[in-house]
Amino acid sequence: MSAQGNGPSRPFIPHLLLLIEYEKDKAIYLQGDVLEQMILVIRHFFYRSYVGLGLWPFIILRNKALKQDKALINHERIHLRQQAELFLVFFYLLYFLEWLLKSLYYLDFYKAYRNISFEREAYLEEKNLNYLRDRKPYQGLKYIIVNPMDH
Numbered sequence: 001m002s003a004q005g006n007g008p009s010r011p012f013i014p015h016l017l018l019l020i021e022y023e024k025d026k027a028i029y030l031q032g033d034v035l036e037q038m039i040l041v042i043r044h045f046f047y048r049s050y051v052g053l054g055l056w057p058f059i060i061l062r063n064k065a066l067k068q069d070k071a072l073i074n075h076e077r078i079h080l081r082q083q084a085e086l087f088l089v090f091f092y093l094l095y096f097l098e099w100l101l102k103s104l105y106y107l108d109f110y111k112a113y114r115n116i117s118f119e120r121e122a123y124l125e126e127k128n129l130n131y132l133r134d135r136k137p138y139q140g141l142k143y144i145i146v147n148p149m150d151h
């Protein structure tokens, strides 16, 4: 990906990647626009503690004000990237399988959730707004074994 010099908090949408590489200037403008439309606000969703959720190609937020939360948006964008890489289906299969196995391991649902490899990567890098620009494909899978919270 060639994204240097476009500012650190540039919005990112995985499926626009090709477009960005071909038509840089135009795509940046488009990107901002598209991102706005890709953020949905839904007050109630699956679980009570939910604030935001990445469901490729959308980011779903509990309320409008959360759009300003750069770390949260970045966190969900990291999930969008992970999902695009794994064709959505494999992301959810792995996500659920890891949650299940880690629930048995930790005997704690929240701890299990925080230790799913995809969540480890997203929580570790959510404040790094350049992360997605520099990230190599499938980088998150290493966190199945590496636990950043161990350090």
Ligand SMILES: [Zn+2]
Pocket (backbone or CB within 6 Å): 075, 079, 118, 119, 122
């Ligand atoms: Zn997450």
